[in-house]
Amino acid sequence: MDDDSLVRLVEQLQERCLVGSMTVATAESCTGGLIAKLITDMAGSSSYFRGGVIAYSNEVKMGFLGVPEEQLLAHGAVSAQVARSMAVGVLRRTGADLAVAVTGISGPGGGSSAKPVGLTYVAVADAAGAEVRRFLWSGDRAANREATARAALELALERVSAGVESSRR
């Protein structure tokens, strides 16, 4: 991991999860394993990271994560609905306390006028519900994937921090 700010983000996530005794799982499409790789670069990650699914194909999104076929047909793999289903699916199936999921078009191919390269949805889910954010990155494939991983880690950290705070009240 060459980017120090990503390392710090993962460090904070690990620390917060250990403090709050929370476990995490991931479901990645466009990042193809990058988020889990960043999480597990760090020693000690096995104490809170359960694992995840790299749902590159629609078959894996359906079979491993329970994303409904109708949703993929109606909204496409890169949609807020599918991002949410991926997060909820991996949360339920791993039994983790918190899950993040990403789906997007990293490029250079795969874009259209309706769904351009860089369009990305990041979802987070826990027992309290799910939340999805939409992004439109303008970098190349590597930059878009890294931006997506960063957004997912930030969203997970926010959610874990909120959970840890509320459990202290």
Added chain:
Amino acid sequence: MDDDSLVRLVEQLQERCLVGSMTVATAESCTGGLIAKLITDMAGSSSYFRGGVIAYSNEVKMGFLGVPEEQLLAHGAVSAQVARSMAVGVLRRTGADLAVAVTGISGPGGGSSAKPVGLTYVAVADAAGAEVRRFLWSGDRAANREATARAALELALERVSAGVESSRR
């Protein structure tokens, strides 16, 4: 991806898979997504890479990959038997033509005299059967993970190349 030889390995794998119309899936424990990340760093990977599972916890190894609990209890998560089950499991459940799986102890923690840090099993599976190789790396966590990813990509490339050759006869 900073290491040129890893990039070339992934390039060759992608090229061979496209030539042979083969699809690939991954099941990763110790590398935590690194292998899939390397594969999907490359544009065009979605045409042959189905996806995979990051089976960091035993629950994910059982639930997502069908690794038998008895096997985990009898041989441990870092064993030739579990590596093989992970490869066969992800092959069947994704419907890919070829699967690679890795399980090992990257360190710095988790080692014992019977299973020291660096002990790693890499498995490959396809319709013809499965093969497992044992390694004992001596680097730090990052080096051990990279060595494992490299060994998995090399084994996949060998197997794909053999398949492409035999189908030409």
